[in-house]
Amino acid sequence: MVRIHSLAERPELLVPALALGSIGAEFMQHDHVGTLARARRLAKRWPEFFLVLLDDDVPVARAVGVPLVFPDAERTELPDLGWDGAILWAVEDALDERVPTTLSAVDLHVTAAHRGKGIAAAALKALGERARDQGLARLVVPVRPTGKQDHPHLPMSDYLAFSRPDGSSVDPWVRTHERAGAKFVKIAPFAMTITGTLAQWENWTGAPLVPGHNVVEGALSPVLASPEQDLGIYVEPNVWFDHPLTDG
Template sequence: MRMEDLATRPELRRAALDLGTVGGEFLSHDVVGLLAKSKRLATRWPEFFLVLPDDDVPVARAAAIPVEFPTGERPELPEHGWDGTLLWAAEDVMDGRAPTSLVAIEVTVAEHARGRGLAAVMLTELRAKARAAGLSRLVVPVRPTGLEQRPNESIVDYVTRKRPDGLFADPWLRTHERLGARLIGVAPFAMTVTGTLAQWREWTGVVDGLNTVPGGIAPVLASVKRDLGVYVEPNVWLDHPL
């Protein structure tokens, strides 16, 4: 298998998207996430949209965006995590700022190809891309996959869970850790999805109060009185050495 990117193989984009998405379908209704539409990323930063084909059929993909960080205005990574860095990237394009860091916003592996270490391969290639582009670091707002089993637990408590060998209990955090990444903070408001009760019932089926929903790593707060549902997802900031 040879790693490709959409700068050289733009025709792989559609097949790469067929690998599916992470989390519940409702995450596609994060309005900031519209900035991360694959066609937009493939047009603006195709060199950072990676595809790993097996006999020309994609089995993994990864996407990253370059941002200017750190700066006087941005001394710390945003508490709004995934959403926040997408807004940073949009600001930098509009303001003409030169990027200094790369932010990985997605790594997806086909279900049948999981367990082969391909996620680590994608992260390693993103680090190589960042170095080749002259950027100083690769940072990742990581969505802890195991938190789906503990959606009512705080992210601060969750990241303290360790195995007997001292590594993270969460498998996705552990993948990063084994590559040398270090935890540098949490993003308590990484993704926010709001909608009416009718919309949330269509997406997940919710009732008044706190709701645990499939594909969520945090509860949905629904209010019949206000006809509103709100989901706020936390992430974990990890820094990969270059």
């Protein structure tokens, strides 16, 4: 039986939660905005939204959210910056001491051995319940479609048009949100931006970049390389889903 605890309830679960590993390839750990959302920072600032899922008292997944203000007069749409934008909004609101109204998921990771068992869906449900219990109105998620990496040159809009015979998305992670009753909101074209020198990219990926567009393992879109500027740029699109919360 899977049980769920927040770090506010059991702070000792932080270390085993971190030991579950990181999401994505090595290069994804070098998003500069992401430095604001290091797990230890989130655990210290918002422990009530850092959830750990245990199976027979063994951590098998974590689900982490950040509270923010949305919508309001200045924020009428979810940010095109996606994951990066959610983090920036949450930090801005914390510094400005604004009362949040929405929870955005920023990290949901299930160990490989426990995938396909409904744990990700349980984690999403738990985040939504925690948001509601804390007086928030909705859960939003900048979804990173896991199958998009097999189609790096395809625009996200075209990839999202792929469906199964029953009409659901071919992408398993998108499909998890659909089954949870979440509503597609928009594509976030600039959800994560990672820049580095060509040497840094070779270190991150294990292979040199060539001039122009490069397909990199684990990337949803190509990495653009400029030898003249000694620069590699990766801009990743994600997809916003909205999970309106109800009582009960």
